[in-house]
Amino acid sequence: MQLYSTKNSKALVSFKEAVLKGLPDDNGLFMPEFIPVLSKDFLNNLSQYSFKDVALEISGTLLKESIPEQDLEKIIGDAINFPAPVVALDFNFHVLELFHGPSLAFKDFGARFMARTMSYFNKDEDQDLIILVATSGDTGGAVAAGFYNTPGIKVVILYPSGKVSHLQEKQLTTLGNNISALEIQGTFDDCQALVKKAFLDKSLTNKLRLSSANSINIARLIPQAFYYFEAYKQVDQSRDIVFAVPSGNFGNLTAGLLAKKMGLNIAHFIAATNVNKIVPHYLETGHYEPKPSISTISNAMDVGNPSNFARMLDIYSSTWNNMKESISGFSYNDQETKEGIVEVFEKYNYIIDPHGAVAYLAFKDYLHNHPESLGIILETAHPAKFLDVVEPVLNKTIDIPERLANLAHKEKQATLLNTNYQTFKNWLIDNY
Numbered sequence: 001m002q003l004y005s006t007k008n009s010k011a012l013v014s015f016k017e018a019v020l021k022g023l024p025d026d027n028g029l030f031m032p033e034f035i036p037v038l039s040k041d042f043l044n045n046l047s048q049y050s051f052k053d054v055a056l057e058i059s060g061t062l063l064k065e066s067i068p069e070q071d072l073e074k075i076i077g078d079a080i081n082f083p084a085p086v087v088a089l090d091f092n093f094h095v096l097e098l099f100h101g102p103s104l105a106f107k108d109f110g111a112r113f114m115a116r117t118m119s120y121f122n123k124d125e126d127q128d129l130i131i132l133v134a135t136s137g138d139t140g141g142a143v144a145a146g147f148y149n150t151p152g153i154k155v156v157i158l159y160p161s162g163k164v165s166h167l168q169e170k171q172l173t174t175l176g177n178n179i180s181a182l183e184i185q186g187t188f189d190d191c192q193a194l195v196k197k198a199f200l201d202k203s204l205t206n207k208l209r210l211s212s213a214n215s216i217n218i219a220r221l222i223p224q225a226f227y228y229f230e231a232y233k234q235v236d237q238s239r240d241i242v243f244a245v246p247s248g249n250f251g252n253l254t255a256g257l258l259a260k261k262m263g264l265n266i267a268h269f270i271a272a273t274n275v276n277k278i279v280p281h282y283l284e285t286g287h288y289e290p291k292p293s294i295s296t297i298s299n300a301m302d303v304g305n306p307s308n309f310a311r312m313l314d315i316y317s318s319t320w321n322n323m324k325e326s327i328s329g330f331s332y333n334d335q336e337t338k339e340g341i342v343e344v345f346e347k348y349n350y351i352i353d354p355h356g357a358v359a360y361l362a363f364k365d366y367l368h369n370h371p372e373s374l375g376i377i378l379e380t381a382h383p384a385k386f387l388d389v390v391e392p393v394l395n396k397t398i399d400i401p402e403r404l405a406n407l408a409h410k411e412k413q414a415t416l417l418n419t420n421y422q423t424f425k426n427w428l429i430d431n432y
């Protein structure tokens with residue numbers, strides 16, 4: 001597979017280069033030059049395939065010139081080692097649980113696959129690849145868990161001291177081994193500025209091989225297409241199947257568009273957002289108007305300029321009419337989101353997290369005009385990750401999954417640094 005930049009369709013690079021670079025030099029996004037349609041035989045017999053086989057068929061078709069089959073088999077076997085079950089609430093509502101991975105969020109799929117492909121492409125280098133990540137909380141946890149124990153790769157996570165939740169901090173600081181945490185006495189922006197400065201510092205990049213685990217890396221997008229097929233195979237395929245996707249940067253929804261291009265018979269997509277409704281507004285008016293983000297209780301979707309929008313436009317040849325034929329947008333405020341959490345619990349005895357609740361509300365509204373459709377709501381995180389919101393709303397304690405609860409007993413290991421660049425640089429040089 002060759003990839004082009006959304007800003008220049010003529011500059012093609014290999015999959016290896018796209019994964020290791022993350023972003024094209026022109027600041028566009030990498031897109032596959034050609035998206036193949038899967039075989040009829042596979043598409044018509046999905047239910048006979050295991051999740052791993054589904055993942056292997058999709059990635060094998062996309063990447064057959066980039067990674068030999070038995071290497072890909074090993075990558076998929078390691079990366080996709082937890083399930084993505086669909087829970088049917090009733091005739092219309094279904095929930096796709098994407099939180100069964102190590103960090104309890106769907107980002108585990110992307111992070112684990114990206115980690116293993118990076119490690120694979122780095123295997124002939126004699127120098128370790130050092131991944132620098134600035135995090136405000138959630139991404140860091142998935143990236144840390146995803147790269148844990150990955151050969152040839154070291155990860156340095158910078159997080160703002162006192163500004164991530166207790167459990168998030170534990171997710172970042174208790175793994176050890178190839179994962180190091182730097183607790184920065186500053187804000188998230190300070191963390192990000194340190195990382196940016198390091199990438200631009202020639203005297204540092206001459207010594208160390210630095211890379212980023214950017215959320216728009218194409219290796220994070222591809223594995224997110226797997227679970228659209230996996231979900232589809234678990235429901236009644238004779239119905240009109242609609243995916244409701246709680247969205248921030250729109251990576252998840254873009255992966256669904258990729259699945260559809262590869263032949264999955266998806267009737268419609270629902271772009272569900274909180275009050276950061278840049279894409280629903282675009283779908284409604286044809287105007288794309290990025291804005292500063294607004295804080296909400298579904299905070300992983302607090303995005304004012306969605307990074308994958310360029311890919312969505314690219315898929316629809318920048319034509320508003322085409323996009324709005326396949327995608328409907330809906331947005332909800334925090335009060336509505338809380339009411340959604342309560343409604344799902346009272347009606348179905350199911351505890352949904354604030355992000356999933358936004359998608360639930362959106363499918364419910366869509367259903368008014370499409371009463372026969374079968375909705376699959378992407379439940380992007382486990383509700384226990386958002387105890388502060390969900391417990392008071394339901395007036396109920398929530399069971400914390402063992403892998404999250406266990407973290408409470410593990411010892412935090414982090415190096416406290418101030419925001420001085422030279423101190424950070426010296427730390428990197430002394431440690432790698």
Ligand SMILES: *Cc1c(COP(=O)(O)O)cnc(C)c1O
Binds near residue numbers: 107250252253
């Ligand atoms: C990241 C995240 C989202 C948003 O996903 P995008 O791919 O950025 O649209 C939604 N829910 C949760 C829990 C997340 O962590």
